[in-house]
Amino acid sequence: MKADVLRGHLDSLILAVVDEEPLHGYAIIEALRVRSGGQLDIPTGSVYPGLRRLEAAGYLTSGWSTTGGRRRRTYALSASGHRALAAQRQEWIAFSSVVSAVLRPA
Amino acid sequence: MKADVLRGHLDSLILAVVDEEPLHGYAIIEALRVRSGGQLDIPTGSVYPGLRRLEAAGYLTSGWSTTGGRRRRTYALSASGHRALAAQRQEWIAFSSVVSAVLRPA
DNA sequence: ACCAATCTATAGACTGTCTACATGTAGACA
DNA sequence: TGTCTACATGTAGACAGTCTATAGATTGGT
Numbered sequence: 071m072k073a074d075v076l077r078g079h080l081d082s083l084i085l086a087v088v089d090e091e092p093l094h095g096y097a098i099i100e101a102l103r104v105r106s107g108g109q110l111d112i113p114t115g116s117v118y119p120g121l122r123r124l125e126a127a128g129y130l131t132s133g134w135s136t137t138g139g140r141r142r143r144t145y146a147l148s149a150s151g152h153r154a155l156a157a158q159r160q161e162w163i164a165f166s167s168v169v170s171a172v173l174r175p176a
Numbered sequence: 177m178k179a180d181v182l183r184g185h186l187d188s189l190i191l192a193v194v195d196e197e198p199l200h201g202y203a204i205i206e207a208l209r210v211r212s213g214g215q216l217d218i219p220t221g222s223v224y225p226g227l228r229r230l231e232a233a234g235y236l237t238s239g240w241s242t243t244g245g246r247r248r249r250t251y252a253l254s255a256s257g258h259r260a261l262a263a264q265r266q267e268w269i270a271f272s273s274v275v276s277a278v279l280r281p282a
Numbered sequence: 283a284c285c286a287a288t289c290t291a292t293a294g295a296c297t298g299t300c301t302a303c304a305t306g307t308a309g310a311c312a
Numbered sequence: 313t314g315t316c317t318a319c320a321t322g323t324a325g326a327c328a329g330t331c332t333a334t335a336g337a338t339t340g341g342t
Binding site (some may be wrong): 071072073074075076077079080082083086087089090102105106107109110141157158161162164165167168169170172173175176 | 179180181183188193195196212216265266267270272
């Protein structure tokens with residue numbers, strides 16, 4: 071799966087997995103891999119900047135914890151993050167409908 | 177509809193409309209607007225570079241014509257363009273399935 | 283001693299899309 | 313005559329999100 075097709079959709083995917091339970095970066099990558107049936111393997115260089123971006127936008131809040139000597143920064147959805155996710159789900163439906171309609175052979 | 181979500185999909189959309197009939201750039205923009213129910217209004221600064229990119233890749237061939245004093249560069253799918261379109265339709269199905277699966281609320 | 287897995291993070295490159303600009307014709311309207 | 317809209321192509325430069333590559337650290341297995 072080429073990189074560009076993900077562009078603009080990664081944020082939604084992250085918000086969606088964090089919506090179900092608060093997760094740290096590494097676990098988000100795992101969750102996306104599992105939920106996509108192995109199709110999605112997002113590199114850390116995409117996820118961590120994405121998380122910072124989403125936190126800067128106010129959609130996520132984060133906090134540090136330590137489990138077995140390992141530092142974890144766990145992210146959770148804020149109220150505006152929930153609203154953003156709902157909006158982005160709608161936008162995805164609209165977008166995918168349009169692309170499917172154009173792409174479908176006549 | 178934000179610009180980034182289109183990234184990586186515009187090429188497929190162009191190939192799909194040109195597949196049905198050879199079209200020039202301006203007509204491609206029109207066709208995409210019509211087929212998307214007005215959702216897609218791709219700026220010329222995206223379409224023309226895209227057409228050149230696709231021609232450079234060997235997916236499109238082009239030729240000039242003049243209709244009523246207006247220069248038109250009409251594009252048609254090449255054999256490898258047909259193959260690329262078929263592959264990209266498959267990729268879209270895979271991609272949209274994955275995103276839908278992750279985005280769908282549990 | 284070494285290596286794989288876990289965990290966070292940054293720097294810099296890449297590239298496709300965007301806005302803005304540049305150019306020109308045809309036809310309608312005042 | 314002048315102006316406007318639609319038609320038609322194209323480039324330059326800005327923008328931004330993704331990528332690769334690199335860095336550092338802990339834990340646990342062999």
